[in-house]
Amino acid sequence: MKQDSKVNLSPKRSEEPIWWSLFGAGGTWFAMLTPITILVVGILIxxxxxxxxxxxxxxxxxxAASFIGxxxxxxxxxxxxxxxxHRVHHGMHDLKFHTGTTGKVFCYGFAALMSVLAIVFIFML
Structure with a gap:
């Protein structure tokens, strides 16, 4: 039986799973642990x-100086x-600001910079 469409046997790999996993981890962390932090520091104390x-x-x-902290x-x-x-990057696209690779590099580069700075400041303690 002959198929009318061709199957791409070597599809282009996407880096999108990396960004989606960081997006999901960040959303989960923010939803689960940030309210507890706000409760303790902002209300209970x-x-x-x-x-x-x-x-x-x-x-x-x-x-903060301990490994877990x-x-x-x-x-x-x-x-x-x-x-x-990640939300900003996709939100710009939804609002018709098609920044392409520049927007992606800016958004994810800023997140990477903040992550590196957090690591550096913790190790400086």
Whole structure:
């Protein structure tokens, strides 16, 4: 049986799964952990349900200098940034701002820059 359409046996690879995975990870992180952070830092501590001593400089600095604390802070900055920049990139396209490769490089480059800066600042502690 003969097919009318040809099957492309060597399709062009796309980098889109990389951006979508960072977008998904950032959205999940932002949806799951950011509300807890806001609850603790923005509501429970000011209402004195959690003692203010829990956030003394020495304690927070020790947490940030630990591996788990540093990873948490880096992920809290980097992952939502990737999510936001992916939304900006596709939002520009939806609003008919077709920036092409320049827009992609700017958006993802900015997210990468913020991620690198987060890593550098954590390692400087």
């Amino acid at each position: 000011p209402l004195e349900i959690i003692e203010l001593e829990a956030l003394h400089f020495e304690r927070v600095s020790a947490f 540093g990873a948490f802070i880096i992920a809290s900055i980097a992952l939502p940034m990737w999510h936001a920049m």
